[in-house]
Amino acid sequence: MFFWQDLGKLAWKFLKAIIIFAGIFFFLLIGYFRPDMYVKNIFQDLRNLKLARASFEEKNQKIINEIKELKKQKEILEKQDDILKWRVNNLEKRIEIEELRTEELKKEEKQKEEEEENSTSPK
Secondary structure, X not given: OHHHHHHHHHHHHHHHHHHHHHHHHHHHHHHHHOHHHOHHHHHHHHHHHHHHHXXXXXXXXXXXXXXXXXXXHHHHHHHHHHHXXXXXXXXXXXXXXXXXXXXXXXXXXXXXXXXXXXXXXXX
């Protein structure tokens, strides 16, 4: 009776050893034929992800800097636009003043001509 129990325990241990060996062999085969599933490649993928993230952050920072620079340029252009509007407004006022002066000068010339005509014409 003890012999059969010992034999059963021994068979169970042998079966466990075969299962463990088959599992190790299976994972080695997976690593050989499908290296993307191998543990070493997982770490390589993590490194690649870190590099990709660093590259993404670098590009993101460049874009942020470009946006800041464009905002500064926008502010400068708005100030220049305000200055140009002010200049245009001043020029329009000058034109109006000059037009009024020319009208007054024309009126004065007409009055002088009329006075000359009146003074030269006999009454």
